[in-house]
Every structure is written in C-alpha cells, then in structure tokens.
Amino acid sequence: xxxxxxxxxxxxxxxxxxxxAYGERPAVQSLSLSVQPGEIYGLLGSNGAGKxxxxxxxxxxxxxxxxxxxxxxxxxxxxxLSVKARIGYVPETSMLxxxxxxxxxxxxxxxxxxxxxxxxxxxLSSYAEAFRLEPELDEPIATLSNGTRQKxxxxxxxxxxxxxxxxxxxxxxLDPRSxxxxxxxxxxxxxxxxxxxxxxxxxxxxxxxxxxxVGILDRGVLRGEGTLAALRGRVAAGDASLEEIFLKLTEExxxxxxxxxSIGDPSA
Amino acid sequence: xxxxxTLRVSRVAFSxxxxxxxxAFRQGNVLPAAWSKPLVERARGxxxxxxxxxxxxxxxxxxxxxxxxxxxxxxxxxxxAVPNGLFDSAVLTGLLSLDIALLWxxxxxxxxxxxxxxxxxxxxxxxxxxxxxxxxxxxxYLRLFxxxxxxxxxxxxxxxxxxxxxxxxxxxxxxxxxxxxxxLALSLLTGRFFLRRVQGSRGGGGxxxxxxxxLVLWLVPAFAMFAFITAAPAFFRALSDLATQGxxxxxxxLSAAFPFSFALxxxxxxxxxxxxxxxxxxxxxxxxxxxxxxxxxxxxxxVWLAGSVRSLLFLPVQRSVDLAPSSAPLRSTxxxxxxxxxxxxxxxxxxGYAFLILLPILDAGALGLLTYATPAQNPxxxxxxxxxxxxxALLATFFGPAFFAIxxxxxxxxxxxxxxxRSVVLGKVALIAMMYLIxxxxxxGFTLLRFFDPLTFGAxxxxxxxxVIAAAFLELGLLFRWARRRGLAITNLxxxxxxxxxxxxxGLFVAGLPPLLFDLVQPSGLGLAILVMGAAAxxxxxxxxxxxxxxxxx
Numbered sequence: 001x002x003x004x005x006x007x008x009x010x011x012x013x014x015x016x017x018x019x020x021a022y023g024e025r026p027a028v029q030s031l032s033l034s035v036q037p038g039e040i041y042g043l044l045g046s047n048g049a050g051k052x053x054x055x056x057x058x059x060x061x062x063x064x065x066x067x068x069x070x071x072x073x074x075x076x077x078x079x080x081l082s083v084k085a086r087i088g089y090v091p092e093t094s095m096l097x098x099x100x101x102x103x104x105x106x107x108x109x110x111x112x113x114x115x116x117x118x119x120x121x122x123x124l125s126s127y128a129e130a131f132r133l134e135p136e137l138d139e140p141i142a143t144l145s146n147g148t149r150q151k152x153x154x155x156x157x158x159x160x161x162x163x164x165x166x167x168x169x170x171x172x173x174l175d176p177r178s179x180x181x182x183x184x185x186x187x188x189x190x191x192x193x194x195x196x197x198x199x200x201x202x203x204x205x206x207x208x209x210x211x212x213x214v215g216i217l218d219r220g221v222l223r224g225e226g227t228l229a230a231l232r233g234r235v236a237a238g239d240a241s242l243e244e245i246f247l248k249l250t251e252e253x254x255x256x257x258x259x260x261x262s263i264g265d266p267s268a
Numbered sequence: 269x270x271x272x273x274t275l276r277v278s279r280v281a282f283s284x285x286x287x288x289x290x291x292a293f294r295q296g297n298v299l300p301a302a303w304s305k306p307l308v309e310r311a312r313g314x315x316x317x318x319x320x321x322x323x324x325x326x327x328x329x330x331x332x333x334x335x336x337x338x339x340x341x342x343x344x345x346x347x348x349a350v351p352n353g354l355f356d357s358a359v360l361t362g363l364l365s366l367d368i369a370l371l372w373x374x375x376x377x378x379x380x381x382x383x384x385x386x387x388x389x390x391x392x393x394x395x396x397x398x399x400x401x402x403x404x405x406x407x408x409y410l411r412l413f414x415x416x417x418x419x420x421x422x423x424x425x426x427x428x429x430x431x432x433x434x435x436x437x438x439x440x441x442x443x444x445x446x447x448x449x450x451x452l453a454l455s456l457l458t459g460r461f462f463l464r465r466v467q468g469s470r471g472g473g474g475x476x477x478x479x480x481x482x483l484v485l486w487l488v489p490a491f492a493m494f495a496f497i498t499a500a501p502a503f504f505r506a507l508s509d510l511a512t513q514g515x516x517x518x519x520x521x522l523s524a525a526f527p528f529s530f531a532l533x534x535x536x537x538x539x540x541x542x543x544x545x546x547x548x549x550x551x552x553x554x555x556x557x558x559x560x561x562x563x564x565x566x567x568x569x570x571v572w573l574a575g576s577v578r579s580l581l582f583l584p585v586q587r588s589v590d591l592a593p594s595s596a597p598l599r600s601t602x603x604x605x606x607x608x609x610x611x612x613x614x615x616x617x618x619x620g621y622a623f624l625i626l627l628p629i630l631d632a633g634a635l636g637l638l639t640y641a642t643p644a645q646n647p648x649x650x651x652x653x654x655x656x657x658x659x660x661a662l663l664a665t666f667f668g669p670a671f672f673a674i675x676x677x678x679x680x681x682x683x684x685x686x687x688x689x690r691s692v693v694l695g696k697v698a699l700i701a702m703m704y705l706i707x708x709x710x711x712x713g714f715t716l717l718r719f720f721d722p723l724t725f726g727a728x729x730x731x732x733x734x735x736v737i738a739a740a741f742l743e744l745g746l747l748f749r750w751a752r753r754r755g756l757a758i759t760n761l762x763x764x765x766x767x768x769x770x771x772x773x774x775g776l777f778v779a780g781l782p783p784l785l786f787d788l789v790q791p792s793g794l795g796l797a798i799l800v801m802g803a804a805a806x807x808x809x810x811x812x813x814x815x816x817x818x819x820x821x822x
Binding site: 059060061081082084085087089091095096097099100103104106107108109110111112113114115116117118120121124140142153 | 599
C-alpha cells in the first residue's frame with residue numbers, strides 16, 4: 001500500500017497539554033500523549049470521558065482552548081491543511097452527505113485529497129469488494145444502513161493511504177466479517193512502519209487484541225498510559241484484564257459494585 | 269393514553285423536532301462551542317419566529333383583501349364592468365389561492381425536516397398504543413402549521429365580515445376550512461412523493477426528469493404571489509366579459525371551479541344579485557354539487573391525513589432497485605470543481621438546496637417571458653429585460669451566504685478534509701456565477717425572440733458578471749473571516765448567525781451598483797453606460813478579491 005508522504009519527520013501524533021472546552025464545561029484537560037511510528041494507540045474511556053473531543057480537536061472540528069497538536073512534526077492549528085492531508089478520519093457518528101451516493105461521496109473526497117482517478121478507482125474497487133459494498137455504491141447514502149455508512153466512512157479514511165489514521169469507534173455497527181477485515185487491515189497498516197493509528201473505543205477486548213499501547217481517559221484527564229504489561233504493573237495485578245485495569249485506574253471498581261447493588265434484582 | 273398525556277408527549281417530540289430543524293445534530297452538525305441560552309429553548313424560539321413571520325404575511329393578505337373589497341364598495345368606478353359580487357369573489361379567490369400556496373410552501377419546506385428528525389422513531393419502540401402514536405404524529409404535523417393555519421381560519425372570515433357584513437363573513441368559513449385542509453393534504457402528498465421518488469432516486473432519463481420536476485414543483489407556491497399579480501388584470505378582464513354576456517358555459521365552469529365556488533358564497537350571502545350575473549339556474553345546481561364535492565373531498569382529506577401522517581414518518585426512502593450498480597471510475601478533479609459538482613449533485617436530491625439555485629433562474633425565466641409579452645415598440649420592454657438581468661444578479665448573489673451555511677451546516681466531515689477556504693469560495697462563486705449566467709441567457713433568449721439587439725444585452729450581461737463575482741467574493745470572504753475569528757463554523761441561518769444575513773446587504777449593494785450607474789449614465793449614450801458599468805464592476809472585483817483570498821480569509 002503506497003502511503004501519502006508523511007513529510008517533516010516527527011512522530012505520527014503528539015499532543016501536549018491539550019485542553020478542550022464547550023463554553024464553561026471542560027471536556028479534555030491538559031492531555032499529553034503520543035503515537036509512535038508503527039503503533040496502534042488505543043484511547044479508552046467511559047462515555048463522556050473526552051475521547052471524541054480529543055479526536056475532533058486533532059482533525060480540526062473543534063478548536064482547543066490550550067495545548068499543542070503535532071502530526072509528523074506539523075502544528076495542527078498553524079498547518080491545518082497539511083495535517084488534514086496526512087490524516088484519515090472515521091467519525092463516531094455517520095457524518096456523510098446523505099444526498100450523495102457512496103461513489104459520488106468518495107469521488108468528492110478523493111478530489112479534495114488530490115488523489116489521481118486511477119489510484120482512487122483501484123483502491124475503491126479492492127475495498128468495496130472486501131467490504132461487499134459494490135451493490136450499494138450507487139445508492140443515495142440516505143437509503144443505506146448504519147453499517148454500510150460506516151464502511152463508506154472507513155473507505156474514505158483509507159482511500160488516500162494516509163500516514164496517520166484517527167478512528168473514533170470505527171467498529172461501531174459493522175458486521176463480524178467486516179470487523180475482522182478491519183482489524184487485519186489495521187495490523188497490516190502499521191506493519192510497514194512509519195504509520196500510526198489512534199483508535200478510540202470503550203470495548204476492552206478490541207483494545208486488548210489490537211493496541212500496542214493504550215491511554216485511559218477519565219473525565220477529560222489521562223489516568224494511565226502504556227502497554228498492557230506496564231499498566232498491569234502499575235495497578236499491581238499480574239494477570240488483570242484491561243477491563244479490570246480500566247476500572248482500577250478510573251477508581252470505578254468500587255463504584256461498579258455499588259451501582260450493581262443499588263439496582264438490586266432487575267426483575268424485582 | 270389520554271389526550272392530556274398525548275399532548276404532553278407531543279410537546280416533548282416537538283421540542284426535539286425544533287432542535288433538529290435548527291441545529292441538525294442528527295445530520296452530523298457539531299455542537300456549538302458556546303451559547304448564552306439553552307439550545308432547546310433557542311430552537312423553539314427560532315421556530316416560533318419563523319411561524320410568526322409566515323402568519324404576519326398571511327394576516328396582511330387577509331386584511332388587504334378585505335380592504336380592497338371595502339374600497340371597491342366605496343368607489344364603484346374601480347373596474348366598473350365587473351359587478352360588485354363578482355369583484356368580491358375574484359378577490360376572495362385570489363386570497364384563498366394564496367393562502368393555500370403559502371401554507372403548502374411552508375409544508376414542503378418543513379416536512380423533509382420532520383421526517384429526517386426521526387422524532388417518532390424514538391417513541392415507536394416504547395409501550396405506547398398505536399392510537400396514541402397516530403395522535404402524536406397528527407399533533408406534530410398540525411403544530412408545523414398551527415399559527416399560520418389559525419391566522420387564515422380566524423382572519424379570513426373576520427376580514428370578509430368587516431368588509432361585506434357578518435353573513436358574508438360566516439359564508440367565508442367553509443371555503444377557508446377547505447383551503448386549509450387542501451394545503452395540509454397537498455403538503456403531505458408532496459412529502460410522500462419526495463420520499464418515494466426523489467430522495468432515494470438515482471440514474472438519468474425519466475428518473476432525473478421526475479427528480480428535477482419535483483424540485484421545480486417545490487418552487488410553484490413561492491411563485492404564486494408573483495403569478496397572481498401578473499395574472500390579475502387578465503382575470504378581471506375575463507370576468508368583465510363573462511358578466512357582459514350573462515349566463516354561459518364558461519361562467520358555469522368558473523362557478524364550479526375551486527376556490528371560486530367558495531368565494532361566491534360570501535357574495536351570495538351578502539345579497540349581491542350581481543354575483544349571480546354569470547350563473548344560470550342550472551349553474552346554481554352545478555355550484556351546489558361542486559361545493560358538496562369539495563367539502564366531501566376535504567372531509568376525506570382529513571381522514572386520509574389522520575391515517576397517513578404516522579406512516580409518512582416511518583416510510584423508508586425508496587431505492588431504484590431495478591438499476592444495476594455502475595462500474596464508473598472515480599474522476600478526480602480540482603477541489604473547487606469537486607465542491608461545485610458535489611453541490612449540484614446534492615441539489616438534485618435536496619429541495620431546500622435546489623430552491624436556492626432554481627429560484628433566480630426561474631425568476632429570470634418568468635421576467636424574460638414578461639419581456640417577451642410586452643410589445644416590442646414599448647420602451648419599457650428593453651428596460652424590463654435589463655431589469656431582469658439585474659434581478660438575476662441580485663437574486664444569485666443574495667443566496668451566497670446560504671450556500672456557505674449549507675456547506676457547514678450538517679456536514680462536519682467536510683471540515684476534517686484538507687479543503688481550503690479558497691477552494692470552497694471558488695466552488696461557491698462558480699455556482700453563483702453559473703446561476704447568473706443561466707438566468708441571463710434565458711432573458712437574452714427571450715429578448716432575441718422579441719427584438720434583435722444581442723450586442724446591448726450581451727454586453728450588459730458580461731459587464732455585470734464581475735460585479736456578481738465581486739459580491740459573492742465579498743459575502744463569502746467576510747463569512748470565513750467571521751467564522752475564523754469566532755473559532756467555530758456557522759451552523760445555519762436560523763442558529764443565531766445573523767452575520768450571515770447581514771453580509772448579504774453589502775453583497776446586494778455591490779451587485780446592484782453597476783446597473784444603477786448604467787441607469788444614470790444611459791441618457792448620455794448606451795455604449796458609454798455599459799463601459800462605465802463594466803469599469804465599476806471590474807473595480808469592485810479588484811477590491812473584493814483580497815477580502816476573499818487575502819490574509820485572514822483562508
């Protein structure tokens with residue numbers, strides 16, 4: 001897979017003291033992390049932990065109130081177009097031009113990304129075949145299921161073979177076959193070295209299987225970061241699962257027990 | 269569930285509908301960074317404002333019709349050949365037709381939002397009985413029209429009553445109810461057609477014709493007022509002829525036609541014998557039968573509406589399943605051209621967007637027709653043609669901010685792409701220039717048919733083109749600067765982005781100045797006037813270009 005030239009050296013992604021707020025409400029507070037070349041970095045967190053806000057700031061949908069975002073050494077605020085050209089983004093919700101067909105949408109995306117028609121057609125053909133999207137390439141997106149829309153967004157993110165993939169819950173709504181394909185694609189993607197993937201999820205099993213390192217975000221603050229082994233060491237639990245580590249680091253282990261107890265018997 | 273509970277559920281659902289209508293979160297719009305008021309309250313306020321504006325227009329129409337009838341009663345020398353009753357009926361026919369047109373226009377605009385908001389899909393899985401869901405859907409549908417419909421239902425009889433007496437006012441009630449019912453049914457019918465034949469449609473040929481025909485149909489109500497003003501003199505002339513010749517087949521047919529049949533009732537009720545000048549005894553029977561048929565149709569419409577609104581909100585968008593997928597390759601173009609192509613493709617399946625593109629073109633076509641209908645010797649004809657070109661320029665530039673708002677309203681994904689402001693501006697300006705040129709070409713075509721002066725009109729069109737581009741540059745450039753300074757994208761025109769409306773004013777000034785100069789200089793010579801106009805337009809372009817592409821704009 002020929003990648004877009006990362007250029008400028010530097011890490012695929014580094015965040016330094018990133019803060020995002022909506023009015024008075026802080027969503028992310030002084031977040032610092034990095035994605036190394038050849039790495040899949042998992043951003044874990046409960047609902048509302050700040051994962052999507054972090055990702056939106058990286059891709060330019062939300063302006064941070066403080067901090068720095070660098071993609072291959074480029075400042076995401078100052079060189080926003082160059083940074084966007086190096087990123088493939090899958091949003092959490094299906095943000096698509098509903099009146100277009102997938103083929104029309106991908107033609108627009110490949111034009112904006114200055115991809116030549118032959119390469120774009122070849123890549124679309126192989127991805128559409130892999131995800132079994134061909135029968136729906138010419139239907140208006142308004143008529144497609146959530147899973148099919150997600151496939152369109154994934155293909156749009158991969159079409160220009162970007163050096164950095166920023167994926168916000170990318171496996172949402174996908175069928176098991178497509179999930180498996182996506183996982184394999186990501187592993188191969190970073191296998192060549194140089195590229196990086198930032199992957200947000202709240203599914204611990206997926207993070208355990210895929211991610212080289214994870215960062216645990218809780219109420220906008222990074223509670224822990226590292227490989228699974230390093231995190232196990234940090235919570236002093238040799239064989240703990242990622243779920244157990246997550247609950248320990250977010251200090252929710254006791255909270256979960258109390259919550260279950262407060263529910264009592266669900267059938268009562 | 270009781271009616272009280274149904275109304276409580278409907279209130280919640282309507283809040284969600286208002287929120288989606290204004291902020292379009294379900295379509296992917298990003299949460300605005302900071303708001304002074306809660307979003308739902310703000311959305312409800314905006315929806316109420318929109319309804320108030322439509323209601324004020326409807327109120328002015330009703331009171332205006334009453335005032336015309338009253339004036340005619342005081343001054344019989346106005347159109348003396350048309351008897352009083354017939355005159356009053358003609359005015360009421362116009363009023364009822366405009367009421368239907370405006371209410372229908374409101375419906376076709378908001379129904380796609382009602383469907384895409386998905387408010388009922390949230391309620392459907394809850395243990396709420398089917399009857400209540402039907403009621404909630406019905407209440408939601410009625411709330412789209414409540415204030416405008418109430419204005420028609422109250423003010424039409426009141427206005428007629430004040431002008432023609434209480435019996436006439438009461439006699440106006442059936443026509444008013446039937447008009448409102450028909451407008452609501454037409455709105456639902458066109459909404460259903462949109463889902464079945466437009467939104468999910470693809471392919472060319474007949475399907476493309478149906479798609480664009482619907483988009484033109486969307487414009488028809490908006491043109492009703494213009495059409496009535498244009499057609500009114502001819503209608504009164506025809507009435508005068510009918511009154512002179514007495515009862516006739518044409519008179520009988522007119523009496524049985526909707527809404528004239530209902531408009532005759534107040535005249536008959538107020539005892540105007542002249543109203544029946546075109547009616548023979550057999551025609552009175554035909555009138556009675558026609559009224560009964562229309563009332564029956566209205567009753568059936570109410571029943572149909574009650575049963576169909578809920579199904580409309582769940583009707584899946586229908587696909588063109590019989591078409592095989594194509595193997596067309598992806599054609600990569602420049603970013604600006606990609607924006608233009610995307611916009612045209614979206615417009616072909618989105619009435620709200622197509623409306624902005626088609627309105628200036630159809631307006632130019634209508635004014636071109638008017639020019640064609642004006643006698644060639646009449647000096648007004650050439651002024652009319654030049655005025656039509658100016659009108660095309662002004663309308664094309666007026667919608668510039670709306671094109672920008674649509675770019676960012678629900679399609680946040682576009683902002684994650686490496687798409688420069690420069691490319692977006694160029695794509696939008698190309699669309700605006702294209703609209704102006706197509707509209708102007710239509711006018712040029714009509715003027716060529718009527719009187720051959722292609723050089724003057726061609727030169728006028730080309731001299732105005734830089735001003736149209738300058739106006740578009742100015743509007744879009746100012747909007748991008750504003751969005752950059754605020755650190756957020758403009759969501760849409762109703763979401764508090766008054767700046768988007770305000771920039772249209774300098775845009776209109778820029779587009780309007782060269783034709784104004786032409787008008788001032790024309791007495792000194794046509795050639796000189798076009799030269800001055802062209803020079804002013806080029807100067808405007810030179811000033812506006814840095815606003816769009818200079819420092820701070822992209």
